[in-house]
Amino acid sequence: MKIIGFYKLLIIGLLCLPGLKSSGQQQDMAFIEGGTYKPFVKGDKEEVPVNAFWMDKKAVTNTDYQRFVEANPQWSKENAKRIFADSNYLYHWPDSGLSQHSGPPDGAPVVNVSWFAAKAYCEWQNKRLPKLHEWEFVARAFPKNDVSADSLQRIISDWYSNRLKHDFLVGSVYQNTYGVWDMHGLVWEWVYDFNSIVMNNDGRNQEEMPEGLFCGSASLNANDATDYAAFVRFAFRTSLKGNYNLRKLGFRCAK
Amino acid sequence: MNSIHNFPKLLLPLLAAVILLLAPACQRDKQKFNTDNLPPIKGEVMAKLTVAPEVPPRIQAKTNTKVIVHLEIVEQVMRLADGVEYNFWTFGGVVPGKFIRVRQGDLVEFHLHNHPDNMFPHNIDLHAVTGPGGGAEATLIAPGKSAQFSFRALNEGLYVYHCATAPVGMHIANGMYGLILVEPLAGMSPVDHEFYVMQSEFYTSGRFGERGLQEFDMQKALDENPDYVVMNGAVGASAGENAMQVKVGETVRLFLGNGGPNLVSSFHAIGEIFDKVYIEGGSMYTENVQTTLIPAGGSAIVEFKCEVPGTLHLVDHSIFRAFNKGAIAQIKVIGEENHDVFSGKEKETVYLPEGSAIQKVGERKDASEEVVSERTLEERLEKGESLYKQNCLACHMDQGKGVIGVFPPLNNSDFLQARDDKGFGIIVNGLQGEIVVNGTSYNNIMPAMHMSDDNIASVMTYIFTELNNGGGLINAADVRQWREKNK
Amino acid sequence: MKILKKRTFAILLIALLVIGFNSCDDSTAHQETTASCCSTDKETQSDEPVSLSDMSVYHLDGDWHDQNGKQLALKDFAGKPVVLTMFFTHCEYACPLLVHDMKGVEEQLDADMEYTFVLVSFDDKRDTPERLKSYADSQGVGENWVFLHGDANQIKALSILLNINYEALENGQFAHSNRKLVLDQGGAIVFQQDGLQTKPEPVVKALLDLI
Numbered sequence: 022m023k024i025i026g027f028y029k030l031l032i033i034g035l036l037c038l039p040g041l042k043s044s045g046q047q048q049d050m051a052f053i054e055g056g057t058y059k060p061f062v063k064g065d066k067e068e069v070p071v072n073a074f075w076m077d078k079k080a081v082t083n084t085d086y087q088r089f090v091e092a093n094p095q096w097s098k099e100n101a102k103r104i105f106a107d108s109n110y111l112y113h114w115p116d117s118g119l120s121q122h123s124g125p126p127d128g129a130p131v132v133n134v135s136w137f138a139a140k141a142y143c144e145w146q147n148k149r150l151p152k153l154h155e156w157e158f159v160a161r162a163f164p165k166n167d168v169s170a171d172s173l174q175r176i177i178s179d180w181y182s183n184r185l186k187h188d189f190l191v192g193s194v195y196q197n198t199y200g201v202w203d204m205h206g207l208v209w210e211w212v213y214d215f216n217s218i219v220m221n222n223d224g225r226n227q228e229e230m231p232e233g234l235f236c237g238s239a240s241l242n243a244n245d246a247t248d249y250a251a252f253v254r255f256a257f258r259t260s261l262k263g264n265y266n267l268r269k270l271g272f273r274c275a276k
Numbered sequence: 277m278n279s280i281h282n283f284p285k286l287l288l289p290l291l292a293a294v295i296l297l298l299a300p301a302c303q304r305d306k307q308k309f310n311t312d313n314l315p316p317i318k319g320e321v322m323a324k325l326t327v328a329p330e331v332p333p334r335i336q337a338k339t340n341t342k343v344i345v346h347l348e349i350v351e352q353v354m355r356l357a358d359g360v361e362y363n364f365w366t367f368g369g370v371v372p373g374k375f376i377r378v379r380q381g382d383l384v385e386f387h388l389h390n391h392p393d394n395m396f397p398h399n400i401d402l403h404a405v406t407g408p409g410g411g412a413e414a415t416l417i418a419p420g421k422s423a424q425f426s427f428r429a430l431n432e433g434l435y436v437y438h439c440a441t442a443p444v445g446m447h448i449a450n451g452m453y454g455l456i457l458v459e460p461l462a463g464m465s466p467v468d469h470e471f472y473v474m475q476s477e478f479y480t481s482g483r484f485g486e487r488g489l490q491e492f493d494m495q496k497a498l499d500e501n502p503d504y505v506v507m508n509g510a511v512g513a514s515a516g517e518n519a520m521q522v523k524v525g526e527t528v529r530l531f532l533g534n535g536g537p538n539l540v541s542s543f544h545a546i547g548e549i550f551d552k553v554y555i556e557g558g559s560m561y562t563e564n565v566q567t568t569l570i571p572a573g574g575s576a577i578v579e580f581k582c583e584v585p586g587t588l589h590l591v592d593h594s595i596f597r598a599f600n601k602g603a604i605a606q607i608k609v610i611g612e613e614n615h616d617v618f619s620g621k622e623k624e625t626v627y628l629p630e631g632s633a634i635q636k637v638g639e640r641k642d643a644s645e646e647v648v649s650e651r652t653l654e655e656r657l658e659k660g661e662s663l664y665k666q667n668c669l670a671c672h673m674d675q676g677k678g679v680i681g682v683f684p685p686l687n688n689s690d691f692l693q694a695r696d697d698k699g700f701g702i703i704v705n706g707l708q709g710e711i712v713v714n715g716t717s718y719n720n721i722m723p724a725m726h727m728s729d730d731n732i733a734s735v736m737t738y739i740f741t742e743l744n745n746g747g748g749l750i751n752a753a754d755v756r757q758w759r760e761k762n763k
Numbered sequence: 764m765k766i767l768k769k770r771t772f773a774i775l776l777i778a779l780l781v782i783g784f785n786s787c788d789d790s791t792a793h794q795e796t797t798a799s800c801c802s803t804d805k806e807t808q809s810d811e812p813v814s815l816s817d818m819s820v821y822h823l824d825g826d827w828h829d830q831n832g833k834q835l836a837l838k839d840f841a842g843k844p845v846v847l848t849m850f851f852t853h854c855e856y857a858c859p860l861l862v863h864d865m866k867g868v869e870e871q872l873d874a875d876m877e878y879t880f881v882l883v884s885f886d887d888k889r890d891t892p893e894r895l896k897s898y899a900d901s902q903g904v905g906e907n908w909v910f911l912h913g914d915a916n917q918i919k920a921l922s923i924l925l926n927i928n929y930e931a932l933e934n935g936q937f938a939h940s941n942r943k944l945v946l947d948q949g950g951a952i953v954f955q956q957d958g959l960q961t962k963p964e965p966v967v968k969a970l971l972d973l974i
Binding site: 104214217 | 817818819820822919920922923924926927928929930931
């Protein structure tokens with residue numbers, strides 16, 4: 022990330038957050054002043070606009086999700102339809118659902134949830150899943166307590182190399198300048214339009230998969246081919262289907 | 277993308293002309309496949325996959341068959357060098373990935389599994405596949421998923437497979453490559469041993485040897501400046517006590533690959549000549565080769581007969597990679613000496629691909645004429661220890677323990693103690709040929725060390741005093757005197 | 764040199780042909796958990812004629828409107844086999860071919876066969892029921908062709924259910940996968956075909972297998 026971009030973010034974070042935050046009653050959400058953002062995959066335009074929105078400060082936890090399941094029994098481990106959540110849905114939960122005596126710790130991010138489940142959760146909260154551009158926009162922000170140029174890259178790199186030591190709990194890795202926690206380093210996160218990765222802007226010659234992302238043409242379509250972390254995220258999203266439930270994939274909501 | 281087989285008839289003459297122009301040295305009779313009339317498939321077998329340096333046995337079925345391959349992708353922390361760990365991404369839990377062996381014409385039913393505890397999506401591009409992305413598109417899978425596809429092994433040869441998920445370079449740099457052999461249906465010529473050796477490099481946050489769990493360094497990868505260049509996935513993975521072993525008189529076939537991601541290998545076996553090299557893993561071979569190039573994402577098959585005992589060092593002859601970055605594997609050849617082929621005793625070398633002249637290490641001129649004041653025992657020991665570490669430790673090891681059968685010990689060495697020259701001659705002139713130290717025979721080469729009299733005095737004082745050879749201060753004057761006498 | 768160049772060119776040409784052919788080739792659905800038969804569905808209402816399997820697309824809730832302005836839910840298609848695709852009417856190249864491919868399938872089906880062709884638009888803004896009506900008329904298709912309009916959220920959920928990638932572009936167009944799916948009477952995906960100008964036979968066969 023460019024230094025200028027970072028200062029812009031910092032200034033936005035410092036100036037806009039406090040005032041707007043007090044006007045809203047969202048304790049657990051951060052206000053994200055919109056702006057423009059240069060997406061990883063080249064599109065029609067160099068930059069895309071991102072409108073102002075709210076983002077959950079932390080990923081959804083098992084405890085949060087348990088409340089959702091209790092209120093929406095069709096999303097319990099045994100009731101969920103396979104077309105919306107494959108057989109790995111809530112794999113890490115006891116079959117009977119979470120209790121206080123078993124299962125993962127309260128503050129751990131919920132994983133093994135499908136896109137449909139995550140979407141239903143957010144809608145139940147009168148929220149929605151963040152869009153891809155929104156998520157990436159927030160994910161670029163630097164850690165609050167370490168604004169040196171490579172601090173974010175270091176977190177990502179440590180995470181990918183299995184060097185990151187922290188409790189597997191939301192709010193344990195880092196908080197960025199928006200006040201949002203753990204955009205990197207904890208779990209992958211669903212975005213609303215993860216299937217919007219279509220490389221060719223023309224309708225013709227469309228392959229089933231956006232092969233440009235993992236074949237030789239990848240570098241031709243990327244804005245910054247050295248941004249391997251972005252590459253990894255995009256490849257990851259490409260490998261997903263809506264009913265997948267993965268052990269390292271959770272989510273947070275936006276509105 | 278692989279070569280395409282079904283040339284229209286029009287192009288065949290052109291192709292033939294090209295082949296004639298290339299005029300191969302030797303070529304196996306190669307069966308051509310008409311893809312409209314492929315040989316029938318009978319029965320099925322489960323492929324046995326092996327961990328380097330092992331190679332699976334040949335499939336015995338007489339006709340083409342369906343070969344079912346299951347390969348599991350595992351991300352795990354493993355040893356890269358002593359005290360150095362790395363979060364490898366692997367095909368089969370090992371680097372290089374497990375070896376796959378099929379025959380030309382076989383139908384391969386490939387199952388790729390991405391372990392649920394993995395963090396990243398993966399896929400596989402097998403260069404042996406004729407089809408889009410070598411299977412890459414058909415196999416992109418998230419953690420906890422499996423993918424299946426089938427292909428006919430149309431072309432014989434030794435092929436690299438690798439992960440082709442973006443960012444491709446990073447997936448390969450983390451260890452995602454291996455070899456698949458497509459051999460002729462009737463098999464290759466029989467040999468006594470087949471081994472699997474694959475070179476590759478690693479780009480780590482810390483420099484070579486820096487301890488702890490290392491992370492991938494993108495900048496070093498972009499600069500093509502690796503900290504580790506290794507054979508079979510880690511420093512020493514197929515050397516020392518893990519070395520491959522054969523007997524004198526046996527024939528060896530090496531299936532060699534280069535996973536890259538960046539470097540081209542100048543593959544060489546110190547102390548051996550390749551009788552045959554199947555260039556780039558294809559059908560054409562050449563003979564009597566010292567060093568063969570293996571491109572990144574390419575392979576070679578080499579064959580040779582082990583005529584004399586000793587240790588063959590398989591290296592990348594871009595030599596700093598071998599001695600400073602880890603690119604060494606070893607084959608120990610055990611058996612009787614054959615002095616008709618190689619005689620150390622006569623101080624003659626029948627073949628030494630590195631050149632028969634003894635190398636000299638160190639470049640200072642007129643070292644012997646340098647005038648220095650003498651030093652105390654304490655000073656000599658301190659200086660000597662650091663000189664030992666710089667010049668001797670790599671072979672003679674810590675505390676002069678040596679490596680049994682390879683590098684003679686200096687600690688309480690009967691050989692050293694029996695010499696009149698206190699070992700000066702060995703440092704100044706080097707030493708080669710068979711010697712016996714403390715009851716064990718050694719047959720290796722020590723290069724001449726171009727050291728000053730002062731430094732020789734210090735290092736020998738250290739060796740005699742600290743390494744239990746009777747002790748005593750050695751002065752630079754002693755060395756100078758010895759030089760005068762032996763001019 | 765000349766020969767070499769020609770050869771290279773030839774290889775490239777053939778490679779392109781092979782790739783091109785392959786992209787248009789049929790690929791069968793990768794159903795990891797095939798709904799081999801109809802598992803009992805807890806939520807199925809007794810008045811529904813067909814029980815929906817766990818893998819039924821028709822579990823997706825939400826109201827859609829067809830080209831006649833009629834409000835309907837996906838599960839209203841239960842009972843007959845369905846050929847489903849996603850498209851938009853302002854599409855200039857791919858979608859006319861998709862529709863053409865669908866017609867090719869219909870030509871090979873017996874007139875007395877019961878099936879529904881469903882085309883769901885990506886374009887929630889412009890593809891109103893009225894627009895879809897005029898499009899249907901211009902294509903001269905029968906009553907068993909249903910063109911659907913829904914809100915953006917429903918379209919996204921359906922596309923993800925069908926594993927169809929798409930992206931709205933600045934110029935109002937959509938980049939999208941070209942996929943035709945065959946659903947059984949209970950709404951489970953039994954076959955899918957990717958590409959344009961595809962052979963109708965595999966789709967026809969998948970339909971016949973359902974009857």
